[in-house]
Amino acid sequence: MTARPQLTPVLRRLRLARISANPSRQAALEQSLPCPVARRFSTSRPRPFHTTPAVSAKAKFTSETYPDIKRDSRFAQLTGEHVGYFRSLLGSESAVIDGVTNDRAADDIEPFNSDWMRKYRGHCKLVLKPGSTEEVSKILKYCNDNMLAVVPQGGNTGLVGGSVPVFDEIVISMSRMNQIIEFDEVSGTLVAEAGCILEVVDQFLASKGYIFPLDLGAKGSCHIGGNVSTNAGGLRLLRYGSLHGTVLGIEAVLADGTVVDDLCKLRKNNTGYDLKQLFIGAEGTIGIITKVSIHCPQRSPAQNVAFFGLESFDKVQQAFREAKGQLSEILSAFELMDEGSQALVRQVTKNESPLEGRYPFYCLIETSGSNADHDSEKLQAFLEDVMEKGIVSDGTLAQDETQIKSLWTWREGITEALSHLGGTYKYDVSIPLKELYQLVEDTRARVDAAGLLGDTDEYPVRAVVGYGHMGDANLHLNVSTRRFDERVEKVLEPFVYEWIAARQGSISAEHGLGVMKKKFIGYSRNPTIVGLMKNIKNTFDPNGILNPYKYL
Amino acid sequence: MTARPQLTPVLRRLRLARISANPSRQAALEQSLPCPVARRFSTSRPRPFHTTPAVSAKAKFTSETYPDIKRDSRFAQLTGEHVGYFRSLLGSESAVIDGVTNDRAADDIEPFNSDWMRKYRGHCKLVLKPGSTEEVSKILKYCNDNMLAVVPQGGNTGLVGGSVPVFDEIVISMSRMNQIIEFDEVSGTLVAEAGCILEVVDQFLASKGYIFPLDLGAKGSCHIGGNVSTNAGGLRLLRYGSLHGTVLGIEAVLADGTVVDDLCKLRKNNTGYDLKQLFIGAEGTIGIITKVSIHCPQRSPAQNVAFFGLESFDKVQQAFREAKGQLSEILSAFELMDEGSQALVRQVTKNESPLEGRYPFYCLIETSGSNADHDSEKLQAFLEDVMEKGIVSDGTLAQDETQIKSLWTWREGITEALSHLGGTYKYDVSIPLKELYQLVEDTRARVDAAGLLGDTDEYPVRAVVGYGHMGDANLHLNVSTRRFDERVEKVLEPFVYEWIAARQGSISAEHGLGVMKKKFIGYSRNPTIVGLMKNIKNTFDPNGILNPYKYL
Known part of the structure; x- marks a missing residue:
């Protein structure tokens, strides 16, 4: 120039x-x-940013980076019998990645064990990919009955280590639940499965003259279920507000397998506590979101x-x-x-x-x-x-x-x-x-x-x-x-x-808590509120099998 | 013409x-x-609308209209000793309307006992008007310790009988907590006490070039705390969305007097469960909202x-x-x-x-x-x-x-x-x-x-x-x-x-449940969700002193 x-x-x-x-x-x-x-x-997936330069080698285990975090001994060790149950449940060969009975599966499991920044890495040996809410429900009921810890995983684009295991938690990948279920062109209400990729949904909406009320760099990889679970903020919040305002309903599965069908498609519904709000930003600690209903504005x-x-x-x-x-x-x-x-x-x-x-x-x-x-x-x-x-x-x-x-x-x-x-x-x-x-x-x-x-x-x-x-x-x-x-x-x-x-600011504006900020929550939340949060966690997940070692 | x-x-x-x-x-x-x-x-207060013509005579008691509702015998009967405590706590003569020891106070209490439609009427004998969060806290601690039931009351403009007593519950009127605390002209964040009248707040905002993101017919009487407690919908929802998206924070007092300071002034804060959402639309059943922080759009x-x-x-x-x-x-x-x-x-x-x-x-x-x-x-x-x-x-x-x-x-x-x-x-x-x-x-x-x-x-x-x-x-x-x-x-x-x-519709789009729709919640919420709601209620208010006989 x-x-x-x-x-x-x-x-x-x-x-x-x-x-x-x-x-x-x-x-x-x-x-x-x-x-x-x-x-x-x-x-494409966004480039990494973190405190150490990106390396192609495998990341250090989170359990080594955070030696204070100890495996909860209440959780059972995975056995071939457990794997057998999940195989019979999910049927399809590709829905189970088994590193418990098959050592050669380690490479296939690695992408689910590590975050994209290569900053967090777990010891997971089993990845399950349910194809329906019913399968998620049966998986969780079995895990809860058998004290097996799980980590729900969407597009694994998080920034705080929330979507990968720390120890041997089972990864429940939502990637197969990726169907757009319905869209009402008059009201702009979209209902879709949690594993839909944000950009795919947004492109679908674009063809209808609508827009997803959330946009962020990882849109090509992240799942809308993960977006809701982490209350993603991103680039359109100034205009369209937070997901607490735009999400109309969710379907979620609790730790014991109970399906919470709160998939409301209405903008107004004043019939009791708005429980879905607890799941928005809960990072998978009180249930796994399986479907989302959301109000989409005009493009x-x-x-x-x-x-x-x-x-x-x-x-x-x-x-x-x-x-x-x-x-x-x-x-x-x-x-x-x-x-x-x-x-x-x-x-x-x-x-x-x-x-x-x-x-x-x-x-x-x-x-x-x-x-x-x-x-x-x-x-x-x-x-x-x-x-x-x-x-x-x-x-x-x-x-x-x-x-x-x-x-x-x-x-x-x-x-x-x-x-x-x-x-x-x-x-x-x-x-x-x-x-x-x-x-x-x-x-x-x-x-x-x-x-x-x-x-x-x-x-x-x-x-x-x-x-x-x-x-x-x-x-x-x-x-x-x-x-x-x-x-x-x-x-x-x-x-x-x-x-x-x-200054009463927030130590995590939009990235969440995960592993990274779990111990810092006290800087943004007082003990009363943290205590109430722990009550909520115990009410919804008394065995603590959902995404342990994180959040609170 | x-x-x-x-x-x-x-x-x-x-x-x-x-x-x-x-x-x-x-x-x-x-x-x-x-x-x-x-x-x-x-x-002015909107005209009544209801199933019977407006009458100037006193309404029928709710306990007669709904004979199935029985007074909960766990609750204590009010005595002069109780009144004495509240008098010493609140000091000001006008902050206590005592119909317990003074029969002549009945007329003064009547407006707090009846809704504006004259469709619901309680047997309340004591009205308290706290002037601060600390006073609300001390009132509730005392009530919880002594098993005295209470009804929080804002502008008493509700349509489902949620803001008046059924039996002898104490009315806690928020009308004295009516101060605008702060307004940030750059961000548009307003912090105000729950007893502020909606129209007063909106006029204040108009002078700053902003607008309250809610408008409704009762604006001249209703309180913003009541609006948030009932998740009021109204005329601006299409444009500015629901209060679940615009309310940034609340301060509330739990049944046992615990003050929950979640008065966040930020649009983004991903540090744990968004507990304030539970209070939005809870109709005063899990706590009393004392302050509200809200994001106001440009007028x-x-x-x-x-x-x-x-x-x-x-x-x-x-x-x-x-x-x-x-x-x-x-x-x-x-x-x-x-x-x-x-x-x-x-x-x-x-x-x-x-x-x-x-x-x-x-x-x-x-x-x-x-x-x-x-x-x-x-x-x-x-x-x-x-x-x-x-x-x-x-x-x-x-x-x-x-x-x-x-x-x-x-x-x-x-x-x-x-x-x-x-x-x-x-x-x-x-x-x-x-x-x-x-x-x-x-x-x-x-x-x-x-x-x-x-x-x-x-x-x-x-x-x-x-x-x-x-x-x-x-x-x-x-x-x-x-x-x-x-x-x-x-x-x-x-x-x-x-x-x-x-058709998966809502039997109460914006008016709430109160007494009127308590028994119909099952038409819009399944038993799983109602069960979870009851868990929440029990967690926050184990003695059930907050707004009993309503909601769930």
Whole structure:
């Protein structure tokens, strides 16, 4: 891209509207950006991000990484007799992967034993793939009667080790329960089995003019049952709200095999406690979700994306406030990135930023609506207004689908860029908006004060950066390291968790608890609430066979 | 209004756009409609609707209407000693209404003993008005220790007898806990005490450019704590979703006085079971909600309302599908009325319909958006399209706030019109959309076949009509009677409930269970789920002191 002259504020404003009329600028923009097949639109599994670089070798066992976790001796050891029962129950050869009586099955079981980040690894020797709710029910009844622990597994795309075993728990893979059962084109109510892949369901809905009210990077692999079980947040929450509002009903199987048929297809149903809500985000600890009924909104035919630079976090907040006011019903994303995170993307991709200048903060705004002309008019008016008021310093507006995808890569490419640079300490947190970015600044200052942060190889920490879903007050704090250094973790923890707890934030905004955050729940939940949660767990799963060693 | 000529389809279409350019037509429209101060915008308590005409005399005791309900002998009788404790605890004279030691307090207690429909009436002798969560906690601890039953009461605007005592339960009125605690103008998060009146909160939010994500007829009296406790649905659900999605956190006091501080202000928080969801719609049976944290959307500056006539319920469904597609993000209400219900409004109000012709069905569409020009353009395009396709037969578009209110009265005036005509059997139900109106037709046919329906005085039933929130698949089936006749109830029940159960509908879409529908829960929930609900109740309130004789 050729050097761009410094534009005056007025010219900058004009530039926003002019991009489409300037083919060479448009072409330059396209060239300057990474591959248009951005992660967001990819059907493949997302790249790993974790505290150690990805390795092709097998991961360390979770039982070694967490030596404090001991196998619960109440659970029975799997025998050939158990396997025989499951074989006779499930019939099909492919529905049982038996490593109990057949040592050669280890390789087939390995993908179910490890998470995709290769950070968690269990000792599972038996994988079951039920094809119906009735089979799930019979499996669980047998397991409960025989004290066999189980781990429900969807697409295994989780980030906290919740979907893989720790010891020898049986994996119950939901992958064969992947049928869309019904869709009502008038009401938008979809009923589908838990093992449906999110993207497959969304593509089906697209053909009907509807959209799944959840979108996330792992959409090509994750299951909708897993999404509901982990209360996935993702990219559309700002617009369509949480699954607690959109899920209308579930069918689930309890630990003792009882089928809970709460597969309501209605938006209003005030007949007793809304029990399905407990299963949303329970990470498979009180039952296995087998079917989901969900309200799907109309798909918006028009999408626009703008990307702009701002001088301070205070201005980011002002821009957010203005965007909500002026774009209101068409605003579908408001994403935040700091300059540190964008510098890392530039460093790794060698691409040039969509904006000529450097700003402490960048925001990406997406609108989705039913009328492209109306939306463009609103977005342009908004951008001109915020530039005129000095809230936004510079901005650009995507003119077609390719540019939309390209702009998104500057937000969604951060994770991948970081993974190329070494290990990263990642915190997925939520903090009241006013102090959202302060966590990054305070953490950076602390790492720096400890002499750990610098530009040269002698410093273990390369950068402390922040980005995330501003619209949901969801920050991803990332500490990029050059190598493992135990001083770094000591400086970060429990500092980060204590900082969040002091502000009544959440130590897990959308990734859940799993193994990783089980012991940190006290930073976001008081003992009274944790006590009530344990009551719930004991009520639903008195033997504790469902997804043990995790969550609470 | 003068007689209007029959318009051709093309002219009809033009009329939609022409109303505003024709002042005399506009004035005529205004004159033709009822008082512009519609119930929807009223601050007063809504008029009663029930199965017997409103009477100024005291209602029959619930214990007489429902002789099967017996006082639970485990509960203690109130004594002067108990009253003394509460007096010393609450201090202020006005915080205790004592009918235990003072017979003359009966009149002061009566409003807390009876619901506004005068359909339910208890024998309460003590009303407590705590001013803080700590006081609620101490009251409940004392009651639990002494086996004193309580009924939490908000604005007492419920429709199923849930907020008044049956026997001598103590009423805990939340009316003194009415403070707005904080509002974050960037995120839109509001924290307020449970006793805040909905309309007061909404007016506060309006001054900040925000809106409460719930609206209903009783807004001038109902409390937000009561709204959350009953999972109120109302008029904005189509647009903003249910309280299960918008409520971010609650503070509640359990039966034993334990304070559950789950007053999260974040949209994302995946740290354990989402316990607050159990309290939403629990009707005060597992705890008393003392504070609420809720996500409030941006208030839309532009509103439009259209009213149109259709030839069949199939066309109503087509119109709804088209409205969702074309109006998408600005659609905020889609209401249904049949000709029977509109005929009753015309009969009572003597007003002329907004449309010249008579149609089997009428719909009211409301849009709310950030740009009035854009919204008008979308709505006009939509109306022209559905008229051209023959989906809608005729329609009119409100041109100002007065006309908007006037059009709404044709939907919201139905309840009041019915109340002037005698007793009405009312069913608030939800049914999958395709069969929504079939319930009205089948019920009408059944009543007719029994020889009970007719235009003259010899028939006890005047009309069987249907209307409701089409967008939420929420139907109000109303059977308007001339006098009490036990044959009518026998023809209606359990027929209506069985009809709904066979279609997996809900026997209480938004009004809850209370006393009225406690015994009918089995029509919408299977025994497994009811059993789990009872486990929950026992876990949270083992002595059963919270709102007994109701719900489950």
